[in-house]
Amino acid sequence: MNPNIAIIGGGPAGLVLAISLARRGIPSVIFEALDNPLNLEKYNPSRSYAIDITGHGLKAIRYIDAIKDFDEKLIAFDGMKVNGKLVTDWQEPGWIASRGDIVSVLTTIALEKHSDLIDIRFQHRVENIDVDAGTFDVQKEGEAALVSFGPYDLVVGSDGGGSCLREQAAEQEPAYQLTREDIGFYFKMLAMDRNTGDLEQNFLQVLSKKLLMVAGAINGPGGKEDPLWFSAVPYANDHRYSSLEDVKKDMQKRCPAILKYCSDEALSAFADLPAQNIGRITSASQLYAGKVVFLGDAAISYPPIGQGINGAMESAKVLDEAMIRHIKPGVDMRVAIKRAVHDYNAAWLPETKAVAWMGKRSNQSNRWHMIRGLILAVLNISAMDLIKSSTLSYSEAMRRTQKLGPVWWG
Numbered sequence: 415m416n417p418n419i420a421i422i423g424g425g426p427a428g429l430v431l432a433i434s435l436a437r438r439g440i441p442s443v444i445f446e447a448l449d450n451p452l453n454l455e456k457y458n459p460s461r462s463y464a465i466d467i468t469g470h471g472l473k474a475i476r477y478i479d480a481i482k483d484f485d486e487k488l489i490a491f492d493g494m495k496v497n498g499k500l501v502t503d504w505q506e507p508g509w510i511a512s513r514g515d516i517v518s519v520l521t522t523i524a525l526e527k528h529s530d531l532i533d534i535r536f537q538h539r540v541e542n543i544d545v546d547a548g549t550f551d552v553q554k555e556g557e558a559a560l561v562s563f564g565p566y567d568l569v570v571g572s573d574g575g576g577s578c579l580r581e582q583a584a585e586q587e588p589a590y591q592l593t594r595e596d597i598g599f600y601f602k603m604l605a606m607d608r609n610t611g612d613l614e615q616n617f618l619q620v621l622s623k624k625l626l627m628v629a630g631a632i633n634g635p636g637g638k639e640d641p642l643w644f645s646a647v648p649y650a651n652d653h654r655y656s657s658l659e660d661v662k663k664d665m666q667k668r669c670p671a672i673l674k675y676c677s678d679e680a681l682s683a684f685a686d687l688p689a690q691n692i693g694r695i696t697s698a699s700q701l702y703a704g705k706v707v708f709l710g711d712a713a714i715s716y717p718p719i720g721q722g723i724n725g726a727m728e729s730a731k732v733l734d735e736a737m738i739r740h741i742k743p744g745v746d747m748r749v750a751i752k753r754a755v756h757d758y759n760a761a762w763l764p765e766t767k768a769v770a771w772m773g774k775r776s777n778q779s780n781r782w783h784m785i786r787g788l789i790l791a792v793l794n795i796s797a798m799d800l801i802k803s804s805t806l807s808y809s810e811a812m813r814r815t816q817k818l819g820p821v822w823w824g
């Protein structure tokens with residue numbers, strides 16, 4: 415009675431789905447291009463932003479019954495402060511962590527609690543998918559020959575924002591179409607390496623109102639008791655610094671408070687970092703193609719508004735719930751999976767559109783967007799609070815935000 419499921423990508427979306435299936439006795443195999451995250455550096459200078467796992471992610475963590483695991487390993491999230499003033503008072507369970515910390519917790523759950531049902535093939539990069547047949551090739555690290563896998567009843571594309579499955583699906587399935595936009599939003603991560611003991615690690619901290627720079631702590635080498643601090647610095651283009659003095663001058667303008675927390679070494683290393691383009695939005699006309707269904711960033715990629723991992727994990731929950739509704743004794747597996755995927759698409763596609771709408775209007779490199787966001791936050795009508803809610807859908811958060819009127823149109 416069990417479907418034969420391959421999950422491509424062992425990030426937050428793929429892992430939450432595999433754990434959800436395993437909790438119902440359904441096996442799956444995950445193909446992950448990289449090594450086991452437990453063997454990798456948990457952070458790197460360009461991807462170690464502090465992510466708050468709140469409403470939408472919390473729904474998924476509750477769904478897989480992993481609150482205790484997250485509490486044990488990750489820094490608790492109590493809210494957000496702007497220049498020391500509390501603007502988000504988070505009363506439910508929540509955590510601040512890097513993607514590496516989150517994926518490590520989920521991988522540990524998969525390997526320790528469900529090793530009989532979840533087979534993770536690390537260092538297996540998927541290529542050449544045939545979306546109708548549900549087959550693909552795999553390049554194993556260190557081996558020259560490709561190995562073919564499948565056919566599977568369902569192939570889950572959870573291979574992230576650079577999804578190669580998405581590109582191949584668009585070539586093979588006329589009804590699956592991609593649209594792309596770039597809103598001009600770049601990012602660099604500034605490591606804060608001194609005086610961080612003065613900051614409260616359970617809060618995300620905006621240290622300046624001038625141009626939003628969100629600082630946060632993530633697990634350090636000794637775990638959550640040994641936090642490392644980073645601040646995300648937004649740019650409207652592929653900005654470069656010519657020297658340490660150049661960085662200092664820019665930070666004096668943007669956020670003088672940050673200089674207290676950064677040594678000259680940290681600022682020099684920051685000067686040399688390339689800016690990452692995170693303003694790209696890739697949306698799809700539907701979230702499936704043939705036997706492939708897309709989750710997380712592979713379903714939609716949009717500029718970060720704190721919802722990438724939260725939404726990725728929730729999308730896995732929504733797909734699992736659709737599978738529960740349709741995969742039943744007496745129903746042909748092909749029919750049941752098709753119905754489940756259509757059901758998932760009907761529920762999650764509008765959510766991807768809503769979150770992209772909010773993302774386009776919350777560009778941290780756009781001064782007007784940030785001034786608007788901060789004024790509304792201080793007035794306690796923050797759109798970001800709506801989007802973090804564990805009771806509202808993204809579509810409902812968008813509708814309520816739209817009710818705030820013309821201030822949100824641009």
Ligand SMILES: Cc1cc2nc3c(=O)[nH]c(=O)nc-3n(C[C@H](O)[C@H](O)[C@H](O)COP(=O)(O)OP(=O)(O)OC[C@H]3O[C@@H](n4cnc5c(N)ncnc54)[C@H](O)[C@@H]3O)c2cc1C
Pocket residue numbers: 422423424425426427428445446447448460461463464465466513538539540541572573574575577578601690692709710711712718719720721722723724725726
């Ligand atoms: C600068 C920046 C800031 C961000 N800030 C936030 C934030 O504040 N809050 C938040 O919630 N999110 C944030 N995000 C986004 C967040 O990291 C992603 O949205 C989230 O990790 C998506 O999860 P996922 O499981 O869909 O994909 P991913 O986490 O990208 O995982 C995909 C996995 O698939 C694997 N893979 C890729 N291709 C293949 C292949 N061909 N074969 C096999 N495996 C493959 C990859 O190795 C990876 O492990 C940010 C992202 C960036 C870049």
